[in-house]
Amino acid sequence: MDGDTSEEVFDDILSNLPGTKFNRSITPEFYGALSEFVVGVEDRRFNGINPRINSDDRDKFLTAWRGFMLGDESKMNLKDSAKSDLSPFVENSDEIPQIAGLPVDEVVERTGNYLADTYTERDRSIVENKYLTRKNAVFQDRLGLKDDDVLRVPKLGEPDEVDEVEAAVRLIGSDAEKAEIIYPLVPGKNGLEWGQINSITEDEAREKVESDSIDELVDRTLGPVEESMEKIAETLEQKTGLKRADMDPRDYIETVYYSELDSVILEEDIVPDAVVEAGNESKNATDINNQASKKISDLTGIVPPHDTDPIDFMDAVAESEGSLRNFNLNAAAREALLDVERGTDEWGLRVYRRGDSEAYSVTTIIDPFPNGYDEWNEEKKSEFPFHKEIDTGGGLFYWKNIYDGAGGKYDSDIITEYAGTRGTLAHEEVFENYVDDPEKVKGNTEKYWKDLEELEASEDDLGPLKDIIDWKGDDEFEVLEYDENPSGFASNGRELAEKEISWVEEKFEDLEQDLGLSKDRVIAAEKEFVHTAQHPVDGDETVSYGGTVDMIYEDEDGENVLLDLKTGSLKPNYVVQSAAYKEAVENSGSFEIDNIDRVVIPSIDPETMMYDDREPVIYSDKPHESPKYNNERFLDASNIDLESSEYRENRWRPENWDEEAFYIFARAAEEMEKAST
Structure with a gap:
């Protein structure tokens, strides 16, 4: 049946099912589920097997078929995404549903045996991805996998020239005929609609890559792809609790994607018990490993790809403990591959964002009062997410209320701006000495320095510098003394901070030996x-x-x-x-x-x-x-x-x-x- 269209495949299946003649007017849920299994599950999980003559292959195939079609009625613990649209119809019926005059479980059993008997005739082992469900296509697209001589490269936003060059290099390094850069209609959200496509042919790719050493460039580009798979797998491992052991990262990612982990509670001896039970049924080491792996999958609902090494899968389960958890693949990819961003919420409180995750900063949680709180009206204050779980003796809130710039007192807002900005810049100046790329430890440096410059004295008045001196409680002459200014004195917050940061940097260097750094x-x-x-x-x-x-x-x-x-x-x-x-x-x-x-x-x-x-x-x-x-x-x-x-x-x-x-x-x-x- 190699080369047949999906329509012809389905017509052939329907016309040859044993026991009764089917047609396309049968229960739509059954027809849709049958179609999805043939064009999706069968391809995805069972390439290269022979269920007609190999009993283990047949058992795996029929188990997956029954679970897909009947859902919970198949007595298997399955994730909803691993079930067909027919399964809720079966699970929620008070009476056994009928398909073409036969009980649905009998139809499923007959159909499954027919599919197993005719598996090689449909040439599953050769046409690896001939039929692909949308769900599986989206899964593969997100990982940039090759399908039908097309290399699909996912991007979270509209691709730019750099993205196109990257896709071109990856295309040259593959055996695909063209690359498609796919990107979502609604970026930045879970459940993205991956609908937009930019295509690049191999000739166009070589035009984009103007390099005398394409092979070296390909190696440099494909390396990060593999690193990305590793990062996504590591993130899923941490989020789900399912250990990866030595599983290939793509196999592990697909395992998490298709498994219902929220319902899994792993018993301590599940792996050795399964191996012992399999050993009682066979004396062949390969058969024992395969059967034990299948038993564990059936018991837990953890579904590895068909060609996963059974020992790697069992090691992963053995290293995992207790309750496992589902985690969204798209969120894992965003969290693993996107940098952490700092920002503020609607209250001005510091938050950190990574992918779809957002959380308050450590310092905000400990002392959650933003600058300017004391200037808010009473209504806004009453709505503020106030908590004082940790009280360190008054904190910033009380200090800012006392030192408000009135009655000869210094202005705490000026102090907060100066000390906070100086501290940020001091960290940058100190830690850039310990990294290869100083830019990695820097933020909006120029803005910080400019903000300090605005804390400026006038000819007749020290202005904000007087507030800083009063806060320090030190001698005015000594604080403002600054050799880098021709006048010999600091004239603004930047110059004062430069002097003090230089001292901090020098003292930190003096501590290196004591720190062992x-x-x-x-x-x-x-x-x-x-x-x-x-x-x-x-x-x-x-x-x-x-x-x-x-x-x-x-x-x-x-x-x-x-x-x-x-x-x-x-x-x-x-x-x-x-x-x-x-x-x-x-x-x-x-x-x-x-x-x-x-x-x-x-x-x-x-x-x-x-x-x-x-x-x-x-x-x-x-x-x-x-x-x-x-x-x-x-x-x-x-x-x-x-x-x-x-x-x-x-x-x-x-x-x-x-x-x-x-x-x-x-x-x-x-x-x-x-x-x-």
């Missing part, structure tokens, strides 16, 4: 993340948050160190913040490592140290032989007051401070979620 030991710097963590008390609940980890490095003793630089004095909530970062590094899958051995918070504070000749302090969760380390202050919890939690201690326990502090953070995140909804 060097550029070649850095694992990550200024790394953004969005993380969903299990609630530390209620394991069925989750808390989501985002943030930026300053630095992770391996010290001279081989320990992984999480570093959080502060250009201010140590505040009680910094330990809670560190616990949230530590949880994200160890469990989000966004970092190259999954364990932290030590946390360090270098405090290099111009206000309390620079003008008083005091040295920086390294606050840490563990004692250290260096006198610059302070472990006692890190573990001091006496200034943490909790509004709705029963936990209350004056000191974090050294052995599990991170668990205690993350519990408090999770409570705050929980309250934040309640308040914002």
